[in-house]
Amino acid sequence: MSGSKARLDAVRAVTSYKATEPPLNFAETPASEIFGVNVFSNKVMRERLPKSVYKSLMATIKKGGKLDASVADNVATAMKDWAIERGATHYCHVFYPLTGLTAEKHDSFLNPDGEGGAIAEFGGTALIQGEPDASSFPSGGIRATFEARGYTAWDVTSPAYIYENPNGTTLCIPTAFVSWTGEALDKKTPLLRAMQALDKQAQRVLKVFGAVDAAPVISTAGPEQEYFLVDRNFYFARTDLMTCGRTLFGRKAPKGQEFDDHYFGSIPERVLAFMLDVERECFKLGIPVKTRHNEVAPAQYEIAPVYESSNIATDHQQLIMITLKRVAEKYGMSCILHEKPFAGLNGSGKHVNFSLGSSTHGNLLDPGATPHENAQFLVFCAAVIRAVDRHQGLLRAVVASANNDHRLGANEAPPAIISIFLGEQLTDVFEQIKKGGAKSSKKSGTLQIGVDSLPALPKDAGDRNRTSPFAFTGNRFEFRAVGSSQSIAGPLVALNTILAESLDYIATELEAAVKKNPKGLNAAIQKVLKDIITENGRIIFNGDGYSEAWHKEAAKRGLLNLKTTCDALPMLLKKEVETMFSKYGVLSKRELHSRFDVYLEQYILSVKVESNLVLEMGRTKIFPAAIRYQNELASTCTNLQALGYEFDTKTLDRVTALVKRLQDSLNGLEELKKHHAKDTMEEAKHMCFAILPNILEVRAASDELEGLVADDIWPLPTYQEMLFIK
Ligand code: ADP
Ligand code: MG
Helix, strand or coil: CCCCHHHHHHHHHHHCCCCCCCCCCCCCCCHHHHCCCCECCHHHHHHHCCHHHHHHHHHHHHHCCCCCCCHHHHHHHHHHHHHHHCCEEEEEEEECECCCCCEEEEEECEEECCCCCEEECCCHHHHHEECCECCCCCCCCCCCHHHCEEEEEECCCCCCEEECCCCCEEEEEEEEEEECCCCECECHHHHHHHHHHHHHHHHHHHHHCCCCCCCCCEEEEEEEEEEEEEEHHHHHCCHHHHHHCCCCCCCCCCCCCCCCCCCCCCCCHHHHHHHHHHHHHHHHCCCCEEEEEECCCCCEEEEEECCEEHHHHHHHHHHHHHHHHHHHHHCCEEEECCCCCCCCCCCCEEEEEEEEEECCCEECCCCCCCHHHHHHHHHHHHHHHHHHHHCHHHHHHCCCCCCHHHCCCCCCCCCCCCCEECCHHHHHHHHHHHCCCCEEECCCEEECCCCCCCCCCCCCCCCCCCCCCEEECCCCEEECCCECCCCCHHHHHHHHHHHHHHHHHHHHHHHHHHHHCCCCHHHHHHHHHHHHHHHHHHHECCCCCCCHHHHHHHHHHCCCCCCCHHHHHHHHHCHHHHHHHHHCCCCCHHHHHHHHHHHHHHHHHHHHHHHHHHHHHHHHHHHHHHHHHHHHHHHHHHHHHHCCCCCCCHHHHHHHHHHHHHHHHHHHHHHHCCCCCCCHHHHHHHHHHHHHHHHHHHHHHHHHHHCCCCHHHCCCCCHHHHHHCC
């Protein structure tokens, strides 16, 4: 192994890596004993709160009633005592600004007692409301810096928890973050509103089906998180990974993922130790992590919890991302959540499994076994089909980011065209509905929805389609276009709201039909299903989403193909999107527009930082290495020719041409960066269609040079080193 000094040192550090922490001992403290120890859970509350307070709080949490302010003092005291017993010195309101990250402001429990001492205090007001200085969070114009007031408000439905640090622990309280005018500055507020809207409309549909006094319908989410692990020594030797989360340079390794030998392969020991530690930390926080495995690309892995209510799943997902990053450091590695850290290898996504259900009805997207339930299932399933077809653009917009553009629209997991994979059996059922409804089916004769029996649908659709951005997977839908570094709140806000809208439509149709003719429910269901499948069936596609043929077919069907963030984000501003969000009280026009502004700005900033870095690395690392080697070749050539030897200058010619190409493209990039855009949309387009291609041009020259320049002067850790030395 040769390589520059920095690279050699890195390799040495990796290969002689020794664990710094004593091994975890699960025999001493079994996982079941650890689970939820740091959570102010229902159980803790039942034990510690006066009965009436507990009851009132539970009513708010479970039935979504208004919070009784008088209980807050009681809860705050119990929470404080519990936290201090566990070593907490501070409390903090955790909130989720539009950056997609997690923000927190810490305050000490201690207050001066006026006699030179201090006492621990934490009252209801401090629990319910906080006021972080909000001026530095993006608000998209909702709030000017001079009117920076923003409030955090306790979200009772997401449990408080203790976050550990070797030097003391902190009581963390999940909160919503709003401006002084009550407008949402965060990702949690619209999610709570959207879940409420979905509940309301789902109840109406259930009521038509005869449900009385139904429990709240809650949307559920199970996010599968993909990530890369790279040794920290390599990470710090790559400014691009460190600053942008992805490699801006790097020649393909001689061996990549083509052997498919990494997927579900045995997990390297250091990585497994890391995973066990992550899981243990998650368990303590009450996060039900369940699945771990190697992913397709070398050095790529996945972690998935069991699904929870969308709100809690979202908070937990944020914690999982933080925990992955934090624990990786302990094991000498860096966890990379970027959607496309390595060119030519699979990127990382976050498959969001999504369904809805209630304690009395169970999972409403479960096909079930009895005909009655099947009819109900088909109605909910049709609502999803209608929602996704009508709002393809919105679904594409909520997963749009500079990072995710490298996955979607590029030829890999899911394409930029939103479509639904239903599987053969369900597609067949809907085809039959379209043709009139009464058809024979394999198992149970006639198929007459709601009257005669439907074939029992298998819980696990036999076939799987990995290319579909939105797939039915037996008892839920899996939204696969979500990016690995994204908050899942945005996608869930969209899913809850579009589904609420379709259920509203269906409920209105069915209610009217039953009112006219109390015996007309079955016919009305038939009609609504038929209408939906006729109108929105074009969104169903069970074939290969990567194929050229599908792109053509999708265009024929009139489906959107929004390749970049610049194409996708404007979908947020469509009239029908705006109307829907305000109708269901999820986002006002101003709130929606502010999100468009913030996301566009973030896109511009991301690409800008990348271009800064490409220039810097290109000029100060790659170019010097290239000319050093060029010089070496040139002097060899001159020396040999002076001695009368013939020397083939082919390599020198190639290097010289590439050095020129590198220099030209760097100069070109510098010129392009001087561009003054007239508005943000134009600037975003400049980033997308001028800057990004130029970044690729610099990279192309550099990557080719990497294959020619002497290894001992190449300044950056190679793909081979980063991905295969573990
Ligand atoms: P796969 O990799 O085969 O897609 P995983 O087991 O990795 O599946 O992840 C499936 C995810 O779907 C898990 O998080 C699981 O809890 C979640 N899930 C299962 N049922 C539901 C549901 N009703 N609502 C939401 N998510 C669900
Ligand atoms: Mg999956």
